[in-house]
Amino acid sequence: MLRQGESGRDSNPVIKICHINVLKQLEINPVGERRCGKNELWKASRSWQEKSPVVYVLDLADRLISKAGPFAAAGIMVGSIYWTAVTYGAVTVMQVVGHKEGLDVMERADPLFLLIGLPTIPVMLILGKMIRWEDYVLRLWRKYSNKLQILNSIFPGIGCPVPRIPAEASPLADHVSATRILCGALVFPTIATIVGKLMFSSVNSNLQRTILGGIAFVAIKGAFKVYFKQQQYMRQAHRKILNFPEQEEA
Numbered sequence: 336m337l338r339q340g341e342s343g344r345d346s347n348p349v350i351k352i353c354h355i356n357v358l359k360q361l362e363i364n365p366v367g368e369r370r371c372g373k374n375e376l377w378k379a380s381r382s383w384q385e386k387s388p389v390v391y392v393l394d395l396a397d398r399l400i401s402k403a404g405p406f407a408a409a410g411i412m413v414g415s416i417y418w419t420a421v422t423y424g425a426v427t428v429m430q431v432v433g434h435k436e437g438l439d440v441m442e443r444a445d446p447l448f449l450l451i452g453l454p455t456i457p458v459m460l461i462l463g464k465m466i467r468w469e470d471y472v473l474r475l476w477r478k479y480s481n482k483l484q485i486l487n488s489i490f491p492g493i494g495c496p497v498p499r500i501p502a503e504a505s506p507l508a509d510h511v512s513a514t515r516i517l518c519g520a521l522v523f524p525t526i527a528t529i530v531g532k533l534m535f536s537s538v539n540s541n542l543q544r545t546i547l548g549g550i551a552f553v554a555i556k557g558a559f560k561v562y563f564k565q566q567q568y569m570r571q572a573h574r575k576i577l578n579f580p581e582q583e584e585a
Contacts, residue, residue, distance in 0.1 A: 417454060424453030427524045433541040457521060464520035469560045476561075526552055 429437030441449060524545070531538075531548025538544040 420454035420457050421450065423521070424456035425449075427456050428453070430524055430528055431542060431545045436541065460520040460523055461517065464516045464523070469557045469564070472557070473561050473564055523549065523552075 425437075425441065428441060431437075432440060444452075527549030528545050529548070530552045531544035531546075533548075534551055535544045535547045538547065
């Protein structure tokens, strides 16, 4: 059954115990030899796998860390986003009000108010950027432009009848709109500050100058956007297929 020398090479105590029990049972019951060998092997394996207290603690800690890992990652991500919003809000306050004035305002304010109010600044900017007020103004002008002739001189063709009404794409279908809204909202305070310094340099208050600069920028940008969208609308309304032969009326 077993060659000499093989038992010396086997360093596994489970295999050694099984071999010894098999040799003992060969002369008694050849049929029960396999069953006895399996039972002894199972008992030996079970005793060999008993954990020490240190291994049990390490195994338990590994399981807890594996289960708590996703929750910890989510908490770290949410915390990073929160503190990034707080930092952006503080920088925006100092940029809009002024560096020294902004620091004085934040030092005198309640810390709880700062922790709640500063993160709302980027949120409010993003929500305000999502309002497409140019589309509503353009629809109203297209509807009532025939009563106001002065609009035709500012926006040519806005009150002229069109042969067909083109289909307008939904804003949600534009995959770039989300990134444009995010970037435009976060850059808006900087642009408002620059426009305020260029156009309203006579105003002494930093806050008033920034507010006037933001209003001027939004108004100028909205006017160009309305004009651009109207020109696109007119091009699509007068578009024709040149290589399509029209059927002659009988």
